[in-house]
Ligand code: SF4
Ligand code: SF4
């Protein structure tokens with residue numbers, strides 16, 4: 083999948099609400115009419131996902147630009 | 153975009169017009185290309201380039217007299233490039249290629265006489281698959297057999313004849329006089345009379361010269377070789393080549409006269425600058441020249457091209473191209489139905505500054521074309537949403553009810569004049585802008601009102617036609633309400649916006665007006681001479697340019713003119729929102745100015761000043777000199793106010809103006825909650841991604857209400873997130889023991905990720921070009 087990106091769970095971070103340590107969760111992200119599943123660190127209990135700075139400013143930004151040019 | 157729009161722009165850029173050597177060649181040889189290969193020692197490629205336009209190059213390459221030589225531009229500096237000599241070198245050193253004939257057609261042509269024109273014509277017909285029969289008397293080649301010794305290598309003519317025979321050209325030795333052309337037409341579709349063969353010469357029609365374009369004789373089907381005055385060998389080649397093309401058209405049922413413009417000999421349309429070209433006299437050469445000598449001679453070619461507009465423009469230099477080529481790419485980008493639109497970013501990187509249009513000898517303005525391309529992208533919802541979003545939101549902010557205001561002068565109910573400082577100028581230094589207002593109002597008898605807002609230039613630059621129409625409508629309404637006085641514009645971009653979109657609103661430039669008033673009492677000058685930078689949107693505002701310099705002189709400020717000034721001034725990178733869509737390119741524009749400025753810059757647009765300051769180049773706005781802050785030296789070398797500071801500056805301007813001039817008590821705009829601490833480097837890092845302090849504050853507000861989204865008990869760090877519009881913001885922070893929130897980092901993304909808190913928020917910007925995301929994102 084050309085748009086795919088994954089992200090390891092960073093250590094030390096817990097869900098603010100449930101207190102659970104983050105683990106890889108599968109979420110469906112969406113932009114400009116395209117959507118696809120990615121693995122992101124998130125709360126195994128409530129599903130809250132974390133997009134960290136490295137991902138947001140790196141691979142995710144690239145994919146955003148690509149989809150905007152489509 | 154209509155194709156005709158593209159074509160009319162393309163016709164202005166003559167960069168790919170033939171250079172003088174080619175436009176003066178009777179057989180359109182691309183001499184510059186042949187020479188370029190020779191200069192690199194690529195003899196086979198050189199010969200191949202020659203063969204593209206010169207038939208039977210192994211023969212003809214020895215024979216051209218060089219009628220192009222007087223036109224060669226090297227000849228304006230030294231002797232012209234010896235093009236005939238280089239052609240001879242290409243055919244002697246380069247390997248020839250066998251032409252590949254087309255499949256045989258049913259058409260037959262008769263050629264009477266076997267001079268050079270006949271051989272060339274026969275070749276042209278044969279490669280098109282037509283049957284050519286050459287009627288001759290005596291040796292094939294006629295006078296080519298009598299050339300002075302040494303003109304041709306021994307086998308050149310024989311090899312040319314062998315090549316023609318390979319191409320199935322027939323040769324028929326004929327007894328007695330030449331056959332009657334009219335009779336030949338009975339079983340040939342066309343007849344060519346090679347009048348350069350003395351045997352065929354008597355067939356020349358009495359008094360009738362050949363049509364210079366088609367070589368037609370006036371009798372249908374009969375075409376003429378060189379006449380009595382066309383004695384040059386290259387003229388014979390040209391006549392044979394043109395006749396072959398005419399006969400081929402005739403056989404295909406096409407008018408022989410159509411689409412022949414490229415064959416005309418004439419001056420080149422290419423604009424070539426000879427300034428700065430080094431002298432290169434012709435060196436003595438052996439006969440024949442050695443490979444090294446030929447290569448050196450080829451090296452004297454100027455490789456004539458235009459590309460004048462590229463030198464000062466980082467956008468035009470950024471890819472291997474020139475305006476005509478880019479326009480074609482942009483057009484193709486627009487009409488792309490499926491797949492990636494690769495040129496989007498490039499289209500959005502032009503500053504629409506108009507410099508190229510001033511430099512180009514034909515006035516080709518890439519910026520205007522880019523403007524049309526952007527409007528098209530917006531109209532078809534293919535403008536990348538992120539490209540201009542921040543600037544459009546900034547425009548909305550400057551015109552929002554809590555920020556924008558219009559007031560007639562205190563104590564008046566209508567304004568004779570309305571001072572419009574512009575959203576960037578008043579946001580950067582609200583105090584300076586307000587001082588200018590007070591001074592103007594005093595000097596003009598208390599008749600000047602004040603108007604804070606954004607003109608709408610960002611919408612226009614980004615191609616948003618509907619947004620611009622709405623902006624101008626509400627502007628016009630406000631202006632009428634205020635009494636319909638003359639608007640005094642401080643910002644050159646506002647001025648060009650008003651001129652284009654609000655031509656019915658009387659507008660005055662600030663500088664010509666100030667120049668009629670005595671300088672304000674506190675005005676000051678700095679000790680060093682300043683480089684005057686005319687903003688690109690004022691490149692045609694000669695009156696404004698004059699007035700700024702006049703004001704500087706009156707207050708004793710010494711100035712220097714940069715190389716690119718007045719109508720040739722450079723853009724700082726803000727124009728066309730280039731720096732929004734492409735920040736790196738935006739910096740290149742600014743550096744183009746700062747690099748060549750030997751002193752501090754005096755820029756009469758506040759954005760220009762701030763962009764030069766951001767590159768570390770000391771800069772001031774002339775208002776900084778007229779209404780100086782307490783420490784002008786500090787402003788001269790300062791870091792410019794950032795995006796957040798500018799927004800706060802607009803709110804401050806409103807508070808200051810309404811509070812101290814109109815003595816109103818305006819409700820304070822909410823600013824940063826006092827318990828958030830954003831260190832300077834964190835703020836700079838945020839602003840490079842267009843994240844405002846207010847965005848961070850709003851995100852932390854959400855966390856205060858709902859708790860942080862993530863927590864790291866080891867480090868004590870917390871993460872908050874918030875999606876107030878089509879962007880999700882993230883803030884990593886910690887809570888200090890005293891309760892202040894220390895921000896470590898903030899970042900954002902546009903993608904929608906379910907499970908990220910704040911997703912699903914409404915999309916407040918109802919701007920055009922967001923159509924594709926609709927209410928979904
Ligand atoms: S100046 Fe630029 S736009 Fe004009 S002809 Fe030359 S290359 Fe083309
Ligand atoms: S300098 Fe070179 S390109 Fe220019 S006219 Fe002469 S041969 Fe042609």
Ligand code: SF4
Nearest residue numbers: 465503505506508519
């Ligand atoms: S940035 Fe200015 S000079 Fe460069 S192409 Fe655009 S309008 Fe022309």
Ligand SMILES: [Zn+2]
Nearest residue numbers: 097100125128
């Ligand atoms: Zn949870």
